[in-house]
Amino acid sequence: MKRQIPLLLTFLAGAIPTIAFFVPQKHVGLVSTTLDSWLIIVAGFALLLGVVNVVQMNTNKIKRQASGWPYAIVLLAGLAIMGFFGVAGAFDKFGGIATRPDGSSTPFDWLYKYGFLPLQGTMFALLAFFMASASYRAFRARNTEATILLIAALLVMFGRIPFGEMVSKWFPLATEWIMGKPNMAAQRGIMIGAALGAASMALRVILGIERSYLGLGKGE
Amino acid sequence: MPNRVHHAKFFSALPCPLLLLLRTKAVQSRGFPPGAFSARTPSPLILLCLFATLFFPFFSAQVEGQSSLSAGVAAVSGSQAAPEAVAAGGSAVGEESSAQGEMAQTAAIATQPAPPVVEGVTASDTRSDEGGSITVRWMEPENAKELGLKYQVLRTDKPDGEYTTVGEAGAGEQECVDRGLIDGQAYYYKVRSALGAGFADSEPTQAAFSKGNWFRFYRLNALVLLVVFSSAVLYYITRARKAKPIYIRKIAGLDAVDEAVGRATEMGKKMLYIPGIMSVDEIQTIASLAILGHVAKLSATYNADLEVPNKDPLTFAAARETVKEAYLEAGRPDLFREEMVNYVTYDQFAYTASVTGKMVRERPATNFLIGSFYAESLLLAETGQSIGAIQISGTAEVAQLPFFVVACDYTLIGEELYAASAYLSREPVLLGSIKGQDITKFLLIVALGLGVVLESIGIKFMTTAFRMR
Numbered sequence: 096m097k098r099q100i101p102l103l104l105t106f107l108a109g110a111i112p113t114i115a116f117f118v119p120q121k122h123v124g125l126v127s128t129t130l131d132s133w134l135i136i137v138a139g140f141a142l143l144l145g146v147v148n149v150v151q152m153n154t155n156k157i158k159r160q161a162s163g164w165p166y167a168i169v170l171l172a173g174l175a176i177m178g179f180f181g182v183a184g185a186f187d188k189f190g191g192i193a194t195r196p197d198g199s200s201t202p203f204d205w206l207y208k209y210g211f212l213p214l215q216g217t218m219f220a221l222l223a224f225f226m227a228s229a230s231y232r233a234f235r236a237r238n239t240e241a242t243i244l245l246i247a248a249l250l251v252m253f254g255r256i257p258f259g260e261m262v263s264k265w266f267p268l269a270t271e272w273i274m275g276k277p278n279m280a281a282q283r284g285i286m287i288g289a290a291l292g293a294a295s296m297a298l299r300v301i302l303g304i305e306r307s308y309l310g311l312g313k314g315e
Numbered sequence: 316m317p318n319r320v321h322h323a324k325f326f327s328a329l330p331c332p333l334l335l336l337l338r339t340k341a342v343q344s345r346g347f348p349p350g351a352f353s354a355r356t357p358s359p360l361i362l363l364c365l366f367a368t369l370f371f372p373f374f375s376a377q378v379e380g381q382s383s384l385s386a387g388v389a390a391v392s393g394s395q396a397a398p399e400a401v402a403a404g405g406s407a408v409g410e411e412s413s414a415q416g417e418m419a420q421t422a423a424i425a426t427q428p429a430p431p432v433v434e435g436v437t438a439s440d441t442r443s444d445e446g447g448s449i450t451v452r453w454m455e456p457e458n459a460k461e462l463g464l465k466y467q468v469l470r471t472d473k474p475d476g477e478y479t480t481v482g483e484a485g486a487g488e489q490e491c492v493d494r495g496l497i498d499g500q501a502y503y504y505k506v507r508s509a510l511g512a513g514f515a516d517s518e519p520t521q522a523a524f525s526k527g528n529w530f531r532f533y534r535l536n537a538l539v540l541l542v543v544f545s546s547a548v549l550y551y552i553t554r555a556r557k558a559k560p561i562y563i564r565k566i567a568g569l570d571a572v573d574e575a576v577g578r579a580t581e582m583g584k585k586m587l588y589i590p591g592i593m594s595v596d597e598i599q600t601i602a603s604l605a606i607l608g609h610v611a612k613l614s615a616t617y618n619a620d621l622e623v624p625n626k627d628p629l630t631f632a633a634a635r636e637t638v639k640e641a642y643l644e645a646g647r648p649d650l651f652r653e654e655m656v657n658y659v660t661y662d663q664f665a666y667t668a669s670v671t672g673k674m675v676r677e678r679p680a681t682n683f684l685i686g687s688f689y690a691e692s693l694l695l696a697e698t699g700q701s702i703g704a705i706q707i708s709g710t711a712e713v714a715q716l717p718f719f720v721v722a723c724d725y726t727l728i729g730e731e732l733y734a735a736s737a738y739l740s741r742e743p744v745l746l747g748s749i750k751g752q753d754i755t756k757f758l759l760i761v762a763l764g765l766g767v768v769l770e771s772i773g774i775k776f777m778t779t780a781f782r783m784r
Contacts, residue, residue, distance in 0.1 A: 116531075116534065116537075117530060117531055117534055117537075117538055118529060118530060118531070119443060119444055119445040119527065119528055119529075119530075119531050120445060120527050120528075120529065121445050121446065121527060124445065134596060137629065138594065138628060138629050141628035141629045141631070141632050142628040142661065144628060144631070144632060144658075145625075145628040145631055145658035145661075146658075148631070148657055148658040149657075149658055149659070149660075152654055152657050152658075155654070162676065162677070163672075163676055166672070214664075214665075214668075215662070215664045215665070218664035218665075218667055218668050218694070219664055219690065221694060222690065222693060222694060225693050225694055225697040225698075226693060228697060229693060229697055229718065229721045229722055230721075232721060232722075233720075233721040282713050285711075285713055285716070285728060285729045286713055286729070287756070287759065288729045288730040288756065289711035289713075289729035289730050289732075289733070291544075291730060291752050291755055291756050291759075292711070292729060292730030292731075292732065292733030292734060292752065293598045293599075293711065293733055294544060294752075295544075295548055295733060295748050295749070295751070295752040296598055296601065296602055296733040297598055298544075298545060298548055298748070299548075299745065299748050300601060304552065304744055304745065304748065305601075305605065305736060305745065307604070307605040307608040307609070307637075307736050307740065308601045308602075308604035308605045308608070308633065308637060309636070309637070309640075
């Protein structure tokens, strides 16, 4: 029973949207959209489970004074403060969670704007430096393939900047050709292969042949 | 619109004072032949002006519609409105001229051709829908576009009931879908052709009923492809069950999984398994969880330290069950700890910060980055590379693949990710599905080649056959 019920549920959750794709009957569509709504509800409960896990993990870390335990204090403090103002705001305390009518920030909004967003922006900005270091490593002409990659990359980069166009009108054209023809052909090849792979995987999952994601061992 | 009417009146009256000017001696003295502008013998230039006078109002009526048409006809009736305007010093404005304009408007309506009656009107249930709609079709009159004909679709639910407008269409259109109807109820339709203020109604249609359909015919191509694909996969699965050996090419990234787990065990360091940032409704995440099961089993067998940080709560719950079951299957449930699979946060960059921080502080020997990744892919992979961990990545996100190829030791590209569970388990049934998938891929390659040839010689069959709605 432990194996059969999850497999049956998986079959239904996979088969119903597939049927709804082809059958325009109202009740079929309704079942399909209801399943989507259930997913949101389940995800909500799973999020609660996640928060409990975060609290448990980090409390244990602080208790044991494990490696990096001061970070756990910062994390729990952040969770408690943002959580408090978020929940209180939802009950219309402190003016809610967005800006007040006079344009001033509520505590939650202030923390989000001046604490969370800059941190998020900082992480995203790091991407530029990582991209530079990755490019430096990738574009070393160690063999024929790497040299072709290097030349293509230089042409594309040169064709994308105004200076390249100033030097010769052929650079933007070469860039366009590289991106639109060989690059696009390779991308589409990967996409078609991946789409077929995804469909095959979905079929295996729906039919219960693929079970390893349920921790049920090999397919049967 | 009043401005347009004014302009039309002005331009239609313009040739008249021009004629007057041309008839003056001052103009004649500039070298035009004597009598060229005589009222008795109209010269070609005068004829041209007359033609312009006649033609312009008609043209402006076509463009501007009824209002400008009426203004134009004021000039067509020429001998009436225009002379008065000239007499008033070239101005078309004035009480008399407006009265003339109104008369001309009436005359225009009277002289306007009556719109043709639309024929061949039919009403039937809209195909391939869930019900509640009827499609009304009609045959367009031959000169509908030239006339600028407009259509109104009228409906009633009783044969002798009052018709109300439920839809409109312009020249060139030959059908209109009426929605929001009650299934099973009779509806009758007429199509009204309208030209300016005039209109003509078609004969009413037979009673039409809407109903829900059972199949979206416009998705027939998708169904055919699904049947072909599923048949190929199921056929090879059945063949695999009969123990016929199936060859599958080597995938370096998957062969390296054992080596990566072994390395972590030998070094006594941690393995990080990052299952992407998407939820379990993403098929890449499912594929990643299948690989996680295999990695966890190896980890249990070798007693290696595994950690799975999660961004999505549903993936977290599924990953925990997968790892737990894998340890159980490997016969080492005692080695499983709850904190092995943990939840971090729902925010993409906060998750990235946490995982990269963990990488730098704890320096894992092996990183698995398998699943659906977006902007965080390079941040994670490059940090892992900087700490010297062996990295195996896999994704079907085309935009992230170059980052993984550059920063990781092995990368599962697109379909390799989905083939991983079959490859790792070597289960014949799963391998059979890969073979079926490859057969479909071959058929698609043939279709693509054929499509290129047919399209090149102007036959559009393949492009229309594969179009999806």
